[in-house]
Amino acid sequence: MVKYFCCAGLLKNTWDQVCVAFWQRYPNPYSNHVLTEDIIFREVTPTNCLISRRLLTKTSRAPRWMERYLPKHMASSAYIIEDSIVDPQKRTMTTLTWNISHARLMSVEERCHYRINPENGSWTEIKREAWVSSNVYGLSRAIQEFGLARFKTGVTKTMKGFEYVLAKMQGETPSRTLAETATERARETALAAKEKAKDLASHAQKKQYV
C-alpha cells in the first residue's frame, strides 16, 4: 500500500534564481535536521542538460511509539539521495529524492518539477509529488501516516528555506517573523500528525492481542 501526495508551490523568483538557490539552499534556518551534503555525481549531457546526484544525511528521530519497534542498532541518521536534471534550454528542472536507509521501515520518494509560471514569467512553479510506503507488519498504516505528515511538514520547511536563501542571495534580510510563523505552523502540523499516528498505532497494538 502506498500513500500518494501531490501539491503545487510557487516562488516569486525567476526560474534561474531558483535553480541557483537550489544548489545553495543548505544550510538555512529550517534545515537543522540536514547534517551533511555532497555531490556524488555530476555531468553535462550531450544535450546540454546538467545531471547531478546529491547525497544528504539527515537526523532521523522516530516518535517514541515507533522507536519501540525499531532494531536497537538502527542508526539515527538517514541517508537520502537526490537526482536532478536541469535543462537550460527548456527552462525546467526535475528532481527525484528518496531514502536509501531505513527503506524497509518507511520509504519516501519525492518527485518535483520546476518550471516558469505560465502566468508570470518572473515566477517559478513547483509541482511536488510524493509516495510513502511501509512494509512493517501490522504498523504500515501508522508509519505511512507518520511519514506523510512529516513529509508535509518538510514541504513547509523546504519552501521557507528556499525563500530565505533567495532573499539572502538578493541582499535582503529575511524577516524573523517569517521564520517564527513557519515554526508555529510546522509544530501544529506535527502535533496533529503525532496524535493521529499514535491513535493508529494503539489500534494496531490492540488488534494484536485479540
Place this chain on the structure above:
Amino acid sequence: MAHSKESHSAHVVVADRVGTAGRSSRFRSSVVSEPKRCFFPEMNSVGEACTELKREYDTCFNRWFAEKFLKGDRSGDPCTESFRKYQRCVQAAIKEKEIPIDGVDFMGPNKDKPES
C-alpha cells in the same frame, strides 16, 4: 513528534547514538573576490576530511552554473580539477562508511511510478 523539538537557534551540535561527529556549521570568513557572500554558513561533507574540498568545488560550481551554464555558454568547465579532488575524497568516505549508494540508476526509483 519527538524530533520536532528542534529549536531555531541555529548551529545546535547533534551527537547521535552511533557516535559519528555532529554537525557544526561555521561561517566562512570573507573572501575578497566575493564580498556579497561573506558570512554565508556552509554545509559539511559526509567525509569530515572532504569538507574543504567540497566548499572549494561548490564555490567554483556555483559561479559557473549561474554565469555560464544557465546563460547558454558552453565554453569549458573550469571546475573539473576541483571536482576530481573532491570526488576522490568523498567516494572514499562513502565506501568507508558503507553508505549504500550503488545499484540505483539515475532517476531510477521513479521509473515505474504512476502519473498523478
